[in-house]
Amino acid sequence: MPRQALELFIPGPTWLRPETRQAALLPEFGHRDSQAREVVSSIFDNLRAIAELPDDYDIALVNGSGSTGMECALRSLVADDDRLLCVTVGVFGALFHSMAIGNGKQVERLDFEPGCSIDLDVLEHTLRNGRFNVVTLTHNESSTGVVSDIVGACRLIRAHGALPIVDGVSLFGGNHSRIADALPAVYATTTQKCLALPAGQAILFVHRDALDKAAQVSNRGYTSDLLKHVEFGRDRQIMTTPDTTLLNQMQVQLDTIVHAEGVLQRFARHRAMRATVRAWATARPDRFELFVADADASPSLTTVSIDPALDPAALKAAMRERGYLIDTGHKKLNDILGAQSRRLLIRIPHMGDIGPAMLDRYLDALDSESAALRR
Amino acid sequence: MPRQALELFIPGPTWLRPETRQAALLPEFGHRDSQAREVVSSIFDNLRAIAELPDDYDIALVNGSGSTGMECALRSLVADDDRLLCVTVGVFGALFHSMAIGNGKQVERLDFEPGCSIDLDVLEHTLRNGRFNVVTLTHNESSTGVVSDIVGACRLIRAHGALPIVDGVSLFGGNHSRIADALPAVYATTTQKCLALPAGQAILFVHRDALDKAAQVSNRGYTSDLLKHVEFGRDRQIMTTPDTTLLNQMQVQLDTIVHAEGVLQRFARHRAMRATVRAWATARPDRFELFVADADASPSLTTVSIDPALDPAALKAAMRERGYLIDTGHKKLNDILGAQSRRLLIRIPHMGDIGPAMLDRYLDALDSESAALRR
Numbered sequence: 084m085p086r087q088a089l090e091l092f093i094p095g096p097t098w099l100r101p102e103t104r105q106a107a108l109l110p111e112f113g114h115r116d117s118q119a120r121e122v123v124s125s126i127f128d129n130l131r132a133i134a135e136l137p138d139d140y141d142i143a144l145v146n147g148s149g150s151t152g153m154e155c156a157l158r159s160l161v162a163d164d165d166r167l168l169c170v171t172v173g174v175f176g177a178l179f180h181s182m183a184i185g186n187g188k189q190v191e192r193l194d195f196e197p198g199c200s201i202d203l204d205v206l207e208h209t210l211r212n213g214r215f216n217v218v219t220l221t222h223n224e225s226s227t228g229v230v231s232d233i234v235g236a237c238r239l240i241r242a243h244g245a246l247p248i249v250d251g252v253s254l255f256g257g258n259h260s261r262i263a264d265a266l267p268a269v270y271a272t273t274t275q276k277c278l279a280l281p282a283g284q285a286i287l288f289v290h291r292d293a294l295d296k297a298a299q300v301s302n303r304g305y306t307s308d309l310l311k312h313v314e315f316g317r318d319r320q321i322m323t324t325p326d327t328t329l330l331n332q333m334q335v336q337l338d339t340i341v342h343a344e345g346v347l348q349r350f351a352r353h354r355a356m357r358a359t360v361r362a363w364a365t366a367r368p369d370r371f372e373l374f375v376a377d378a379d380a381s382p383s384l385t386t387v388s389i390d391p392a393l394d395p396a397a398l399k400a401a402m403r404e405r406g407y408l409i410d411t412g413h414k415k416l417n418d419i420l421g422a423q424s425r426r427l428l429i430r431i432p433h434m435g436d437i438g439p440a441m442l443d444r445y446l447d448a449l450d451s452e453s454a455a456l457r458r
Numbered sequence: 459m460p461r462q463a464l465e466l467f468i469p470g471p472t473w474l475r476p477e478t479r480q481a482a483l484l485p486e487f488g489h490r491d492s493q494a495r496e497v498v499s500s501i502f503d504n505l506r507a508i509a510e511l512p513d514d515y516d517i518a519l520v521n522g523s524g525s526t527g528m529e530c531a532l533r534s535l536v537a538d539d540d541r542l543l544c545v546t547v548g549v550f551g552a553l554f555h556s557m558a559i560g561n562g563k564q565v566e567r568l569d570f571e572p573g574c575s576i577d578l579d580v581l582e583h584t585l586r587n588g589r590f591n592v593v594t595l596t597h598n599e600s601s602t603g604v605v606s607d608i609v610g611a612c613r614l615i616r617a618h619g620a621l622p623i624v625d626g627v628s629l630f631g632g633n634h635s636r637i638a639d640a641l642p643a644v645y646a647t648t649t650q651k652c653l654a655l656p657a658g659q660a661i662l663f664v665h666r667d668a669l670d671k672a673a674q675v676s677n678r679g680y681t682s683d684l685l686k687h688v689e690f691g692r693d694r695q696i697m698t699t700p701d702t703t704l705l706n707q708m709q710v711q712l713d714t715i716v717h718a719e720g721v722l723q724r725f726a727r728h729r730a731m732r733a734t735v736r737a738w739a740t741a742r743p744d745r746f747e748l749f750v751a752d753a754d755a756s757p758s759l760t761t762v763s764i765d766p767a768l769d770p771a772a773l774k775a776a777m778r779e780r781g782y783l784i785d786t787g788h789k790k791l792n793d794i795l796g797a798q799s800r801r802l803l804i805r806i807p808h809m810g811d812i813g814p815a816m817l818d819r820y821l822d823a824l825d826s827e828s829a830a831l832r833r
Contacts, residue, residue, distance in 0.1 A: 086484070086485060086487070086493055086496070086497075087485075087493075088485035089485065089487065089488075089493075091486060091487075091488060093488050095699060096486060096488070096489065096699060096702055098486075099486055104482070104483055104486075104703075105483070107479070107482035107483065107703055108479055108480070108482065108483070109461070110461060110462075110463035110464065111466060111471060111473075111474055111479075111656070112461070112464065112466075112783070113464075113466060113468050113471070113783050114471065114657075116783060118461055118462075118464075121461070122461075146521075146522045146523045146526065146657070146658065147521045147522040147526060147681065147698070148521045148681075148698035148699045148700070149698070149699070150680065150681050150698040151521065151522060151526075151681050151698065154679065154680050154681050154682075158679070178680075181680060182679070182680040185677075185678060185679045185680040185683060186677060186679050186680070187676065187677040273699075275699055275701075281486070281701045281702060281703040281704070282489075282521070282699040282700055282701045282702070283521065283658050283700075283701035283704065301562065302560075302561060302562040303560060304529065304533070304557070304560045304561050304679075304682075305525065305529050305553075305556060305557040305560040305561070306522065306523075306525050306526050306529050307529075307679075307682075308560060323522070323523035323524070323525040323526065324470060324471060324523045324524070324648075324650055324657040325523070325657055325658075326650075326656045326657045326658035326701060326704060327471055327656060327657070328479075328482055328656040328658075328703060328704070328707075329656070329658065329701060329703070329704075332703075408487070408488050408491060
């Protein structure tokens with residue numbers, strides 16, 4: 084029996100344009116042949132444009148998910164006797180902490196309240212007393228729908244002599260990366276969020292000083308060795324065998340972003356959709372409440388807490404009947420909120436190639452079904 | 459300008475059937491939704507059939523390439539104070555050794571001559587004197603075109619109290635895995651070789667005793683933690699966001715292998731094509747010479763050394779004009795052979811969905827072009 088086709092309104096993997104899916108049918112190629120270098124070169128040129136990337140950054144593609152890239156950066160930049168600080172505003176900030184523990188690193192955690200962004204005064208206080216070598220932070224925390232001021236945070240981190248590693252997974256391609264102002268040692272992102280591609284490639288933007296540091300770190304592993312990945316990247320190759328179907332899709336999609344839609348237009352579209360969703364939720368106080376203040380609101384997805392009378396699972400089932408796959412909140416975060424007898428969250432993504440008309444149709448359906456379920 | 463479509467005659471990524479490529483157009487799905495569990499369950503059932511897998515093995519899918527899976531096994535089974543032996547009959551056996559060094563493990567290497575398989579007497583001698591905890595070996599060494607007796611080797615390894623990790627990357631799906639007889643702790647493979655799929659997923663078959671051992675190993679990392687991967691696998695999930703395009707292709711392709719072609723028929727087809735290529739090369743002693751003895755010959759690809767008057771790059775260019783991408787030998791191995799003033803190798807793959815008629819056309823073209831270049 085054929086599977087029901089659902090329109091994905093989840094915060095990754097995101098909905099694919101038909102053209103991106105069709106690009107999967109382009110001819111396969113050998114990953115060490117000249118054709119591969121042409122494809123990777125085109126991908127790198129467009130990634131550089133989307134990132135507004137300074138010249139002293141290398142690009143590397145790493146087979147795997149965003150987590151694979153984040154762990155590669157962590158393992159390659161944090162020596163065993165280094166002190167690492169993981170700044171968290173939600174589940175994905177905490178993921179860096181789990182990775183550090185799993186890799187036997189000496190790590191401390193600075194947690195901010197879910198729904199809030201990084202408080203720079205508190206960060207500075209922590210940095211002043213900690214003598215950290217590396218600090219991780221999350222550009223766009225997709226469990227809470229919070230965007231952080233990575234420029235302010237990275238400048239503080241560098242001022243205290245540490246190297247910042249930024250998780251840009253759910254923001255890159257949806258708004259300015261801010262790499263040129265923030266100067267992170269590594270900025271890690273991936274394909275299946277705002278770039279509106281299937282998952283499968285981690286993307287690393289690597290500053291020169293990250294290479295100097297990695298050269299002093301032992302036990303970087305093999306597939307997690309940042310230096311090897313950058314070496315292959317400089318030769319416009321990928322270290323281990325990549326999925327050439329995905330590379331074909333990346334070439335077409337990134338070219339469309341840069342040369343058809345335009346990078347700034349894309350960013351503006353996402354900001355406009357954020358405004359739409361926030362206005363929509365504000366107009367329905369009986370059922371929805373914004374979880375994040377305007378100043379901290381993510382440009383790629385909006386978190387709303389829901390009326391306790393609304394069962395997220397029932398809402399998901401009703402929306403599935405309408406042909407939509409919705410998000411019922413990050414499970415770990417909702418477990419925490421539930422334990423505190425607080426209202427649960429759902430997430431409304433407006434990232435990738437979701438456009439205003441598509442979003443309006445989705446919000447109309449969500450409005451009807453949520454109203455019907457409360458009757 | 460559209461890229462020239464080439465028929466891939468390289469030892470991975472392999473040529474895709476049109477139906478496998480088309481499966482990329484199936485609807486995407488959420489990787490934590492019930493639809494994902496259905497897809498992964500179907501994939502697991504068919505992998506179990508292709509592997510002829512005993513019940514006491516778990517399956518895990520790991521985002522990345524075959525190397526990602528191999529490193530995951532190595533990191534999770536080899537403690538820092540363990541003694542590891544890497545048995546090598548070529549470049550891919552040596553890859554395990556590089557991974558061990560990169561991960562700071564205590565490792566020794568037992569090298570056999572390129573073109574030969576593992577000599578069990580020598581292996582036993584090494585095991586008797588070494589007190590190793592873990593031993594890695596390669597089922598099908600695709601740099602040299604050699605298949606090894608992993609049943610004999612794994613039994614010796616286990617008799618000496620060590621856990622075997624087998625790299626089955628370029629054999630799995632092309633011939634019997636022999637897992638049921640060899641009982642490796644972990645057997646690692648991937649999608650883009652004999653399964654005739656794009657790259658992007660490592661596949662791990664994990665024996666119960668590997669889980670017991672991993673539980674005692676610290677510093678397993680996060681995306682390389684075998685225990686986490688098996689935990690997700692038991693829930694028919696993948697730990698980090700997978701490429702659902704590839705999963706759609708896997709579901710269709712594995713179903714075709716098991717239920718349309720049939721596993722035993724597929725294996726027989728590959729053995730028949732090996733015989734074809736070996737007879738073809740033997741009949742052309744002026745240009746080609748088999749590199750591997752019958753007893754050690756890989757069922758998925760054949761290595762032939764070429765007349766020194768034949769320039770591999772010129773042959774590649776001529777075959778490209780005919781619409782083929784050929785393999786000019788593994789660079790590292792050819793560098794070694796060249797330094798010893800020995801004849802260089804090319805590799806003729808007959809893996810995946812390459813069929814007898816397709817192979818015959820390819821060999822005809824290779825015959826004409828190689829003859830023309832020597833004139």
